[in-house]
Amino acid sequence: MAIRGPRRVREALLALLFLGPSAVVLGLFVIYPLGRTVLLGAKRCNAQGENCRTNGLRQYTDVAQSREFRHALWVTIKFALLTVPAGIALGLGLAVLADRHLRGIGFFRAVFSSTVATSVAVASLMWLFLLQPARGILANTGWIQDLMPVVKNPGLLNDSGTALLSVALSSVWANLGFTFIVVTAGLQSIPRELHESAYVDGASPWRRFTNVTVPMLSPTLLFVGIVLTSRAFQAYGEIDLLTEGGPVPQDSTTTLTYLIYGETSIVRNDAGLQSSVAVLLFFVMLVLAAVQLRGLKSRIHYGQ
Amino acid sequence: MASDAAALPVIGGGPAMRSGAVGIDSVRPGWRKVGRYVVLAFVAFLVLFPIYTTLLASLKPGGKVIDRPLVPTDLTLQVFKDAWTEGRLGRYLLNSTVVAVVVTAAQLTTSVLSAYAFALLRFPLKGFFFVLFLATLLVPLEATLVVNRRTIDTWGWLNSYQGLALPFLATAFGTFLLRQVFLQIPKELREAAQMDGLGHLGFLREVALPLVRPTLGALALFSFLSAWNQYLWPNLITTDEDMHTVQTGLRLLNSNVPDIERYNVPIAGTVIAALPIALVLIIFQRQLVRGLTAGAVKG
Numbered sequence: 001m002a003i004r005g006p007r008r009v010r011e012a013l014l015a016l017l018f019l020g021p022s023a024v025v026l027g028l029f030v031i032y033p034l035g036r037t038v039l040l041g042a043k044r045c046n047a048q049g050e051n052c053r054t055n056g057l058r059q060y061t062d063v064a065q066s067r068e069f070r071h072a073l074w075v076t077i078k079f080a081l082l083t084v085p086a087g088i089a090l091g092l093g094l095a096v097l098a099d100r101h102l103r104g105i106g107f108f109r110a111v112f113s114s115t116v117a118t119s120v121a122v123a124s125l126m127w128l129f130l131l132q133p134a135r136g137i138l139a140n141t142g143w144i145q146d147l148m149p150v151v152k153n154p155g156l157l158n159d160s161g162t163a164l165l166s167v168a169l170s171s172v173w174a175n176l177g178f179t180f181i182v183v184t185a186g187l188q189s190i191p192r193e194l195h196e197s198a199y200v201d202g203a204s205p206w207r208r209f210t211n212v213t214v215p216m217l218s219p220t221l222l223f224v225g226i227v228l229t230s231r232a233f234q235a236y237g238e239i240d241l242l243t244e245g246g247p248v249p250q251d252s253t254t255t256l257t258y259l260i261y262g263e264t265s266i267v268r269n270d271a272g273l274q275s276s277v278a279v280l281l282f283f284v285m286l287v288l289a290a291v292q293l294r295g296l297k298s299r300i301h302y303g304q
Numbered sequence: 305m306a307s308d309a310a311a312l313p314v315i316g317g318g319p320a321m322r323s324g325a326v327g328i329d330s331v332r333p334g335w336r337k338v339g340r341y342v343v344l345a346f347v348a349f350l351v352l353f354p355i356y357t358t359l360l361a362s363l364k365p366g367g368k369v370i371d372r373p374l375v376p377t378d379l380t381l382q383v384f385k386d387a388w389t390e391g392r393l394g395r396y397l398l399n400s401t402v403v404a405v406v407v408t409a410a411q412l413t414t415s416v417l418s419a420y421a422f423a424l425l426r427f428p429l430k431g432f433f434f435v436l437f438l439a440t441l442l443v444p445l446e447a448t449l450v451v452n453r454r455t456i457d458t459w460g461w462l463n464s465y466q467g468l469a470l471p472f473l474a475t476a477f478g479t480f481l482l483r484q485v486f487l488q489i490p491k492e493l494r495e496a497a498q499m500d501g502l503g504h505l506g507f508l509r510e511v512a513l514p515l516v517r518p519t520l521g522a523l524a525l526f527s528f529l530s531a532w533n534q535y536l537w538p539n540l541i542t543t544d545e546d547m548h549t550v551q552t553g554l555r556l557l558n559s560n561v562p563d564i565e566r567y568n569v570p571i572a573g574t575v576i577a578a579l580p581i582a583l584v585l586i587i588f589q590r591q592l593v594r595g596l597t598a599g600a601v602k603g
Binding site: 008014015021022023024029033102111122135186274275282289 | 337340341343344347348351352354355357358361369370373374413414415417418420421422425426427428430433436437440442443444445446447448449450451452454455470471472473474476479504532533535536539540550551552554555558564567568570571574577578581582585592593596597
């Protein structure tokens with residue numbers, strides 16, 4: 001019993017040593033800035049950044065009710081609705097398509113995974129070169145131009161009706177590799193016997209898909225959905241490179257993240273307003289996470 | 305452990321992917337097989353289309369790109385050379401590599417240590433710290449960068465490797481991933497080691513680290529990719545032309561398009577920037593699948 005005391009102390013000191021580096025970094029660059037941002041966001045300054053006074057919660061409700069914030073929130077929601085369901089459906093479709101015992105299937109798997117190697121900058125610039133009206137590939141392909149004059153004039157990224165859709169297209173494409181890889185791994189973990197017994201019972205391929213594949217995949221699909229949703233709410237690079245939040249004056253692609261950091265954003269030089277929007281973004285994402293976790297608890301079928 | 309299926313290679317497939325496959329697939333008549341290849345080829349064409357046009361556009365002189373955009377004619381490597389020099393891509397690839405390697409090495413170290421503490425050490429307020437670590441996972445990067453930029457500015461580290469890397473030297477994600485594995489070490493094993501006089505440092509080196517090695521590989525690739533692909537943060541703290549990463553360097557190259565005849569120089573830059581990561585992923589495909597699915601697997 002005599003060594004018990006000192007050993008406890010030694011162990012606690014060791015824990016301090018082990019936890020220290022992580023705790024310092026996370027404390028300085030996640031926890032401290034979060035708290036500081038909440039305080040900054042409660043302040044209201046004049047255009048020169050002087051005469052600040054603390055407005056408290058009212059500053060947040062003011063920002064939340066502002067036209068700019070509500071617009072950016074709506075754009076963000078639309079962007080998520082355009083990218084998340086399509087991303088899940090395409091990833092699932094590709095994964096099911098490639099989940100066969102065929103000669104050369106490895107090649108197709110490699111192709112479907114390939115976009116995972118593109119960063120947001122690389123993917124966005126690729127799509128910029130495809131979509132730009134003057135020298136873009138699509139705008140200068142005759143039959144596309146005839147079918148859809150908007151690709152040339154004013155260009156898909158410059159028309160307020162198609163800009164967000166075009167950014168979403170590039171984003172879905174860029175995320176395809178990730179979704180495909182994760183769903184494929186999920187498909188391969190479904191016990192073969194389940195498919196075989198459904199087959200023996202005479203279930204059609206469609207019924208095997210809806211009654212075996214989809215329920216067994218539901219944890220995977222939920223995971224993909226959560227990741228894609230958070231990526232949609234944090235989208236910045238594709239908007240910065242493709243549209244800069246425009247086309248103006250509608251600001252059709254100004255999402256919440258772009259509203260905070262965008263070079264052409266109205267709050268760009270006001271740390272207080274930037275912080276208010278950042279805190280509200282955090283809040284919105286927390287609510288979303290809570291909703292998604294409820295979905296996890298109530299509707300998900302876990303195998304085994 | 306993470307499910308074994310998650311460790312199967314996806315890119316390039318595996319020869320023995322479904323070794324016991326009889327029944328469902330094998331009775332498929334020949335024409336249905338052909339139909340499936342047609343669908344696969346069509347979808348592959350759609351997925352590859354942006355990559356194909358990008359490659360082609362960077363292999364032609366600027367004036368020729370849109371003449372026949374889908375046909376390889378007038379091929380040249382000159383545009384790549386221009387992109388390499390004008391885009392200063394050598395320098396930016398170096399910057400990205402330095403930052404990504406430092407971040408990866410640091411994240412592995414800090415995660416192993418903190419995961420070990422949470423899994424195997426007893427200390428006061430453990431539950432509190434654990435919840436605090438957990439909570440940092442909920443905070444989106446975008447909610448912290450305004451203040452982080454000020455911090456880095458105050459320390460005079462704008463336009464520096466320290467500034468680029470420092471906020472990302474630890475990760476709660478890595479801590480939890482490794483903690484899950486450490487928790488599977490049987491108590492008896494630790495007790496027996498203790499009887500033999502093996503301290504925690506020795507136990508970490510001899511028992512815990514070897515056990516966690518596959519997960520460490522996946523985490524390493526995940527950390528490296530995340531650090532390499534950073535866009536917003538380097539944009540916020542970089543103004544010096546020497547200190548861009550590949551990602552913000554591409555942005556710069558694209559905004560300084562020279563003349564209309566050479567507008568495809570940034571296109572070639574994009575290809576150059578994508579190549580190293582494509583190579584890394586081909587080499588480490590096994591780790592990639594594990595890394596990407598890590599969050600989806602029950603611990």
